[in-house]
Structure formats: structure tokens, C-alpha cells
Amino acid sequence: RYSLRQPGHAMATPEGPLTMTPEMYKAYEERAQFAEQQIKLLTKQISNIERRSQSGVSAGMDPSVVKALEKMKSVVIKGLIALKKSMIKAQQHSKKLEEENEALKIQNEKLHYRVKHLKKTLDAYDESSGKKPKSLTEKKSS
16 A cells, blocks of 8 residues: 655555655665565575475485385375275265155155045045944954
């Protein structure tokens, strides 16, 4: 929000205008230079890290060890890919089973509703015809 101005010029601040004295300007300039130096240093460090990571693990290591590590890495990656595929299949199967379960629950509720109303209809029919209503759970006596 603040802009760099020449010494003696007013700057706007939340508290009102601020006049930058030559000392304030110098301190501000020193901080800016220090920050620029830090940025250059950090940029250099990042470049070094990137260079090292591009050369891989092999920097300063025995070639047989590097070869063994690369082989192990490829085996682990293949295993992870296979695991991922099996996990995806398991998730799809699980989703399918959940959907089937939900459909069966709905079908079960509908059937219970039909049975309930069929029982009521049978009881009403038996009452209107003068017959004693039979319970569906009663056993026939012979």
C-alpha cells in the first residue's frame, strides 16, 4: 500500500499523512537492500537444491547401490499401482453392494406395507362376512 517516495515527501498512513525524513528513508532503503540480499541468497539455495535433486540419489553413491535402489523403487511402484487397482475394484464393488442393499431395503418396506394392508383387508372382509378372523400365525388343527 505504501510507495517508495523521495525523502521529505508525505506518505499516507492509516493514522494520516506521514512525512518521511531522510533518516527514515535511509533506514527503509537499508531494509529493502537487506531483503533483496536475502532473496538472492534463498534463490541460490533453491537452485542448489534443485540441481542436487535432478542428479538424483546417485550423487556420491556406489553404482550397484543406486541400481538396487532403482530396482526396489520400480518394484514398490508396481506394487502400489496394483494395490490401487484392487482398491478401486473393491470400492466399486462396495458401492454396488450398498446400492443393491438400499434397493432391497426399499423393496422390503414396500412388501411390509402391502402385507399390512392385505391383513387389514382380510380382517375387514372376515368381519363383514361374519366369519371369525383367523390369525395368519395360527396353526390349523387337524
